[in-house]
Each structure stands twice: as C-alpha cells, then as structure tokens.
Amino acid sequence: MxxxxxxxxxxxxxxxxxxxxxxxxxxxxxxxxxxxxxxxxxxxxxxxxxxxxxxxxxxxxxxxxxxxxxxxxxxxxxxxxxxxxxxxxxxxxxxxxxxxxxxxxxxxxxxxxxxxxxxxxxxxxxxxxxxxxRVLGQVNRLRRSETAAARTGPGGAPRFGLAPRETEVLRLIAEGLDTRRISEKLAYSERTVKNILHGLMTRLQLNNRAHAVAHALREGYI
CATH class of the missing domain: 3.40.50.2300 (Response regulator)
Incomplete structure (x- = not known):
C-alpha cells in the first residue's frame, strides 16, 4: 500500500x-x-x-x-x-x-x-x-424494496421523490429541530408534521428520521 x-x-x-x-x-x-x-x-x-x-x-x-x-x-x-x-x-x-x-x-x-x-x-x-x-445486505434489501415499489407505487404521489412540504420538514430536521419547533416554523400542527413524516417514510420505505434526512441529502433535496 x-x-x-x-x-x-x-x-x-x-x-x-x-x-x-x-x-x-x-x-x-x-x-x-x-x-x-x-x-x-x-x-x-x-x-x-x-x-x-x-x-x-x-x-x-x-x-x-x-x-x-x-x-x-x-x-x-x-x-x-x-x-x-x-x-x-x-x-x-x-x-x-x-x-x-x-x-x-x-x-x-x-x-x-x-x-x-x-x-x-x-x-x-x-x-x-x-x-x-451488513452494508451489502442493507443495499440489496433496499434495491429489492425500490423495485417492488416501482411496480406497485400508489397513484398520484411521487414514488421516490419528495413533495415540497416533505422537503421543508426534512430540512428542518437536518437543522436539529424537533416536531414542536417544526410545527411552529411551518405553521402546521404537530399531528400534520408527524403525518407528513409517516407518509414519506412509508412511501419510500425509510426506517427513521435519520434515514429520511440521509435520503433527502443523497438525492439533492436538502
């Protein structure tokens, strides 16, 4: 070497x-x-x-x-x-x-x-x-999940992309804000913020908030 x-x-x-x-x-x-x-x-x-x-x-x-x-x-x-x-x-x-x-x-x-x-x-x-x-196993599982989602993704919602308000929520999470502060910043209820996160993580099959922020960072949304 x-x-x-x-x-x-x-x-x-x-x-x-x-x-x-x-x-x-x-x-x-x-x-x-x-x-x-x-x-x-x-x-x-x-x-x-x-x-x-x-x-x-x-x-x-x-x-x-x-x-x-x-x-x-x-x-x-x-x-x-x-x-x-x-x-x-x-x-x-x-x-x-x-x-x-x-x-x-x-x-x-x-x-x-x-x-x-x-x-x-x-x-x-x-x-x-x-x-x-573990990394290889995770990548292979992610690819299989994305392939399945591409075939059966719900109509009307982006399969892999992020809606503008989803991007805003993830940008604020990346800045270290919690649910309450995000709701105050965007004038949403805390329930709305949680529903936005639940919806995008379910649709994109993301595991948690850190995974969601990483996805948005990798794809150039934030």
Whole structure:
C-alpha cells in the first residue's frame, strides 16, 4: 500500500470533551497530521485536498444526524466516523449520508485510528469487517424494496421523490429541530408534521428520521 507523504489536516467533531481529547491524544504526535481547532461561532477553515473530519458518536439520532449532515455539507472533507454502535437502520442512513469510513470506538487504538485517517485521506473506504456484510445486505434489501415499489407505487404521489412540504420538514430536521419547533416554523400542527413524516417514510420505505434526512441529502433535496 502506498505511503501518504503529504500532510493531513484533521478536524475533530465530538459532542463531549472526553471523546475529543481521546482522538487528539491518538493523533497529536503523528508527524504528518495537523489538527485544526474548530472555533465556536466561526466557519471551519477551507479544507485542503488531504483533509479528514473525524467525528465521534455513540449512535445516530436526531442531534448527531444533524451534526453529521452539517459536517458533510462542506463537501471538501472526507469523514471518518468513530461510533460506539450502529443499528441496521442507522447504518444505512450513515452510508446514504456519504460516510465511507467507520471505526468502532472500542477498536480505535492509536495505530488503527491513524491508519484509518491515512486511508480516508486517500479516498479509500474503511469499514470494520463485521460491517461489510451488513452494508451489502442493507443495499440489496433496499434495491429489492425500490423495485417492488416501482411496480406497485400508489397513484398520484411521487414514488421516490419528495413533495415540497416533505422537503421543508426534512430540512428542518437536518437543522436539529424537533416536531414542536417544526410545527411552529411551518405553521402546521404537530399531528400534520408527524403525518407528513409517516407518509414519506412509508412511501419510500425509510426506517427513521435519520434515514429520511440521509435520503433527502443523497438525492439533492436538502
């Protein structure tokens, strides 16, 4: 495997200081890694070609999904996700977000994390062996579901697309708003917001809100 000789700029995104300190401890002595601090209230600095965003999470939920969406919006950085666990629906959502590198938190030793950063910077896909079969299985199930929906989709509603109000609701979810705040923002009742989400997730066979936001992000709606 070729050795990456250029310097790698790393930004660290963590919900708690201990998680961030652990990543810093593993990477700060690597001679080819430059850790760039994230300054509160300011945009992240422009990302060079060899740039990796390391994000630590416990699992994908509303806040962490919104944070991941925000990190990926820049488009210039490759993301390495350090996760405690990912259930089946969350795994598919992460892949649809565009994440191609995942390391389990309990396996993130200094050596393994640095290797994952190097490979991610080169544009390689990094996945734990136990995740590969799960990803392939999820993709195959999704393709079969989409094929069936294309044949039997309800008339009058978009089979795979999103209606404007569905897009608005998902955009606000991606920004971290809950049902109550979305209803206030759009002047809908909370029941209407829930019905919109239920309808689109049923029609598109999406597993949860994070999966729905990932689908909208992948398809260019938000």
């Amino acid at each position: 070729p050795v990456l000789t250029d310097r790698i700029t790393v930004t660290i995104h963590a919900a708690d200081p201990l998680s961030r300190a652990g990543v810093v401890r593993h990477l700060q002595h690597q001679p080819t890694v430059d850790i760039v601090p994230l300054l509160p209230g300011r945009d992240a600095p422009p990302a060079p070609a060899a740039s990796v965003a390391v994000m630590t999470i416990d699992r994908i939920d509303g806040p962490s999904g919104a944070a991941l969406c925000e990190v990926l919006r820049g488009g210039a950085q490759r993301v390495l996700l350090v996760a405690r666990e990912l259930r089946e629906p969350e795994l598919l959502a992460v892949v649809e977000y565009g994440v191609r590198s995942i390391v389990w938190r309990h396996q993130a030793t200094e050596e393994r994390l640095f290797e994952a950063v190097q490979r991610t910077a080169r544009g390689e896909c990094v996945l734990p062996p136990d995740l590969v079969d």
